[in-house]
Amino acid sequence: MRLVSYRYRGWSSVGVLDDDTVIDIPKAYAELLRRRGVADAEGRALAECPPDLVELLRRDGLGRATEAVAAAKDLLARDRQAAEAAGLALPAGDPHLRLLAPLSRPDKIICLGLNYADHAAESGAAVPDYPELFNKFPSSLIGPGEPIVLPRVSQQVDYEAELAVVIGRPGRYLEESRALEHVAGYTILNDISMRDFQFRGRQWMQGKTFDRSTPLGPWVVTADEVPDPQALEISCEVNGERLQHSNTREQIFSVARVVAYISQIVALEPGDVIATGTPAGVGFARKPPRFLRPGDVVRVTVERIGTLENPVVAEA
Template identity: 50%
Template sequence: MKLVQFYQLQDQDRKLQVGVLKEDSEIVALNAAGTMRDVIRSANVHALEEGASYRLEDVKLLSPLTDPEKIICIGLNYYDHVMESNMQVPKVPVLFPKYNNCLVGQDDEVVIPAEVTQCDYEVELAVVIGKTAKRVSLESAMDYVFGYTVLNDVSARDIQLNEPQWTRGKAIDGFAPTGPWIVTADEIANPGDLGISLALNGETMQNSNTKELIFDVPYLVSFLSNTMTLQPGDIISTGTPPGVGMGRKPQLWLKPGDVVEATVEGIGTLRNTFVAEPIE
């Protein structure tokens, strides 16, 4: 099942709705109040009553989650990306946060702040938690996964790498494009063996597989739940493979007008255009 958040283009109030994508061309609304996080909390999304249907071209897709309690990102989690970053392989997961201000959806513009000169892309497999998880075992960790989506961990390298902590360079408004939908866990047989890639203006920049993850999905869920309670709708973004702009020679930075397409096998392609911050 592919689940979306959307509003009708003809709806002047832009009322948020939750729906199911069918045949990649039709959105069927779910008769449920609230956001995707509320739907996930309901525990049995398959039992929700279906409502009106809309053509995909008649709706605006939003980030499939707009109000998670937590967005936990994992840094340096592909061996080759560690090498291109000139860093050591971590012994435990490297963590940093993003926040709801970072979330944008399919075809949304990402604004590059005026002070940022080194804006970078990072395609990632993102895990959506389905039920409260506290001190879960490695063996049971996958029972707490609701589904998966694509997240582009956009980064301002000139801020990130010149300050003691990464947060300010990572948690910029719009710097976590997410979507285009959530694919429920029952449709992904093995999150540890998915093709993952990113194209910049049609040219492939990143191309790998999640089997190259240093810390896999079950480990991350179990590890994080040991010290923080994971809640339904929380996002764990699992890290990016090699090929980021920072690691290229010469280095390559995103500029206004660039179109980035981030793809994870079995989920889909998240597309965003980057624009300059308006000067007042």
């Protein structure tokens, strides 16, 4: 399933993008409960399948969502007009519908640096013995199509294509062999980096978490549709020019190893996001450097996930 967060005519919810239709999860689950004769179906649906993806994962609602969406798809096949009238389904192309960052306020956004050997080499860094970790704040996230705003205080804004992991089950001290059992799904993160701030010291965070700087999305693809996260093509284009291209098999630390390693440090919780690093081709390492400029359009594509596209604008 492709799990989306969206806004429609002033209200926000979570759904599944199925071909050209967004199926609203809370409403689909409420309809399923009504058909089963459950009292206060809408209230129970909001409690068990809330209209927020982080909360949905925290309440272990993915299984209920899957069942509800299957029932809604059956209704759509039989009577699309009734399904749309009930608010279960919206045309994905409706001009009033806008996709948001799939997870708006995750508790933790943990990122890896130097997780591809070619990127370590272009950065002049040694291949690390352990994952290089830093964090972002939820306030840094933006969704698909939202502008990447170039801060007035930075002249070195860079792109970084990354596969991101979304945790679905809590865990601490996980075994690498079972770590992927705790993954709900995968999405795309563009680790926009203000290099002139990042390289002011030995800690990277100040160049990595400017407000509203980090595109995430456009959706979360559930783990059952990504059987091997170490076999995914990944690329980044700026204005149609491909500047990064690799495969997650080139990662130094695999997704499973990273999830297990981080769980030694902190307890992983549903909705946490782990960004798994970027391959070679970033702007600061090019000769001459290629930093983002107003008017650019950045497209990050990950196989089996999709494409995350954002325009670039100057700060007003």
